[in-house]
Amino acid sequence: MDAERVAQELRRLDVGAVQQEEPLARHTSFRIGGPAAIYLQPPNQEALVRALDWVHREAVPYFVLGQGTNVLVSDQGLDAVVLSPSRALRYVDTKGDQLIAGAGVLLTKLAHRAHQAGLGGMEFAVSIPGTLGGALVMNAGAHGTEMKDVVRQLVVWEPGVGVRLVSSTEADFAYRSSAFMRQKWIALEAQIELTPKDPGEILSTMRHHMEYRKRTQPVGDPNAGSVFKNPPNDYAGRLIESLGAKGWRLGDAEVSQVHANFIVNRGHATAHDVLGLMRRLRHEVYARYAVQLRPEVRWIGPGEGGFEATWENLWCEAGKGLTEPCE
Numbered sequence: 453m454d455a456e457r458v459a460q461e462l463r464r465l466d467v468g469a470v471q472q473e474e475p476l477a478r479h480t481s482f483r484i485g486g487p488a489a490i491y492l493q494p495p496n497q498e499a500l501v502r503a504l505d506w507v508h509r510e511a512v513p514y515f516v517l518g519q520g521t522n523v524l525v526s527d528q529g530l531d532a533v534v535l536s537p538s539r540a541l542r543y544v545d546t547k548g549d550q551l552i553a554g555a556g557v558l559l560t561k562l563a564h565r566a567h568q569a570g571l572g573g574m575e576f577a578v579s580i581p582g583t584l585g586g587a588l589v590m591n592a593g594a595h596g597t598e599m600k601d602v603v604r605q606l607v608v609w610e611p612g613v614g615v616r617l618v619s620s621t622e623a624d625f626a627y628r629s630s631a632f633m634r635q636k637w638i639a640l641e642a643q644i645e646l647t648p649k650d651p652g653e654i655l656s657t658m659r660h661h662m663e664y665r666k667r668t669q670p671v672g673d674p675n676a677g678s679v680f681k682n683p684p685n686d687y688a689g690r691l692i693e694s695l696g697a698k699g700w701r702l703g704d705a706e707v708s709q710v711h712a713n714f715i716v717n718r719g720h721a722t723a724h725d726v727l728g729l730m731r732r733l734r735h736e737v738y739a740r741y742a743v744q745l746r747p748e749v750r751w752i753g754p755g756e757g758g759f760e761a762t763w764e765n766l767w768c769e770a771g772k773g774l775t776e777p778c779e
């Protein structure tokens with residue numbers, strides 16, 4: 453990518469401050485990630501859409517980053533335009549039993565707004581970090597509820613098409629996956645349907661969820677939540693813990709002592725360290741239980757299939773010594 457030319461064009465389009473060589477470690481909860489050639493936080497939806505239309509038309513590589521709480525960004529960074537919708541899309545409105553929210557709003561804020569409006573259904577989200585946009589892509593969930601249970605309709609930007617409505621069915625939400633991953637949609641807004649409920653009851657449930665999280669997750673150290681998805685009828689954390697893997701370390705990446713399915717950054721961990729540790733865990737779990745753990749964290753870096761290369765490619769590329777088959 454010719455970063456100078458792209459930066460110049462984006463400035464001409466008036467889509468917000470264009471930052472070059474912005475370290476993505478500043479924008480991820482792991483505190484890991486090399487620089488983005490260009491980092492852009494458009495001030496409003498029009499500017500965001502203008503920027504998206506332009507990068508798509510010019511075939512400039514781009515990537516939308518929410519709060520960076522579910523990603524592992526390459527140490528080499530990204531030779532791309534990284535767009536953050538956090539400034540452009542951070543509105544929430546109440547309409548009857550619905551919340552209409554921009555994709556840049558924090559999920560925790562949505563849970564609190566629902567509580568203030570006396571609407572139940574968003575309590576599960578009170579301690580899930582990240583933006584609504586990231587939660588839609590990942591179909592984030594906790595305590596038995598997922599985004600798919602509350603989302604009715606979405607507004608997305610589709611490459612080559614522009615802004616359009618998408619139904620919840622079309623979004624095809626499933627366990628930590630959605631059609632966003634395949635369609636390359638960018639989430640702009642969601643209509644969330646809730647149910648009237650006693651605010652005191654809502655608050656008590658939210659407090660319970662927050663306390664549970666403090667007790668069971670490494671809240672103090674940089675991390676990206678669960679690194680692996682739970683395999684059918686089991687828990688990734690249980691399998692990893694049974695290996696005695698809590699405390700295993702590669703560089704400054706460490707399997708959390710609090711929750712075995714979390715990897716924490718103990719200071720200066722690199723993406724390479726985290727990837728190596730994940731590979732080891734995956735290998736040992738497969739060797740002992742013949743279960744293939746699938747990453748929940750998304751890999752953002754060079755690789756086959758664009759910036760979000762499938763992990764399978766990475767495992768296979770790295771291949772050495774793995775016993776499980778490549779797909």
Ligand SMILES: Cc1cc2nc3c(=O)[nH]c(=O)nc-3n(C[C@H](O)[C@H](O)[C@H](O)COP(=O)(O)OP(=O)(O)OC[C@H]3O[C@@H](n4cnc5c(N)ncnc54)[C@H](O)[C@@H]3O)c2cc1C
Pocket residue numbers: 481515516517518519520521522523537555579580581582583584585586587588589590591592593594632637638639640669675676677678750760
């Ligand atoms: C301590 C901790 C606890 C967590 N607990 C949970 C939990 O209980 N349940 C759970 O489900 N997750 C959990 N997570 C993971 C994470 O919080 C969620 O997946 C969250 O929804 C990600 O949002 P984000 O804005 O940070 O997305 P990012 O990490 O920024 O992005 C994730 C993916 O979404 C894409 N994306 C982001 N915004 C948009 C958009 N507007 N349009 C299109 N694509 C977009 C990105 O390109 C990327 O592919 C946890 C993470 C941490 C650090």
